[in-house]
Amino acid sequence: MLGAGGGFFFKRASDPSTHTYRTLLIGLTCYGSAALINIYVLTLLPYSVVFPLTAITYVWTLLLSYYFLKENIRLRQIFGVGLLVAGAACLVL
Numbered sequence: 001m002l003g004a005g006g007g008f009f010f011k012r013a014s015d016p017s018t019h020t021y022r023t024l025l026i027g028l029t030c031y032g033s034a035a036l037i038n039i040y041v042l043t044l045l046p047y048s049v050v051f052p053l054t055a056i057t058y059v060w061t062l063l064l065s066y067y068f069l070k071e072n073i074r075l076r077q078i079f080g081v082g083l084l085v086a087g088a089a090c091l092v093l
Contacts, residue, residue: 004060006031011069052088059085 009027012018041050058081065071 001057001060002030002034002037003054003057004064006034007061008064008068011065049092052091055084055088 006027006029009023009030013020013024013027038050038054062073062077062081066073
């Protein structure tokens with residue numbers, strides 16, 4: 001969720017009407033926190049398990065962009081994210 005939040009706030013920071021340094025800082029904090037948590041989890045679990053689970057970030061990104069940024073989501077995008085999640089599930093199981 002933090003990785004998707006980072007992308008969301010970077011997108012908001014790139015918009016001239018909502019551009020603030022606070023928005024940019026929140027995006028950096030989200031991405032940085034996600035990276036640190038990822039590094040910590042890698043000390044506990046194998047890379048082959050942790051890395052596929054990061055594909056879940058795309059689900060959160062799709063939802064955030066639809067609900068908060070009012071972006072149009074195409075069936076093709078939903079299908080692609082579904083394939084990523086299915087692939088991650090296959091690798092983890």
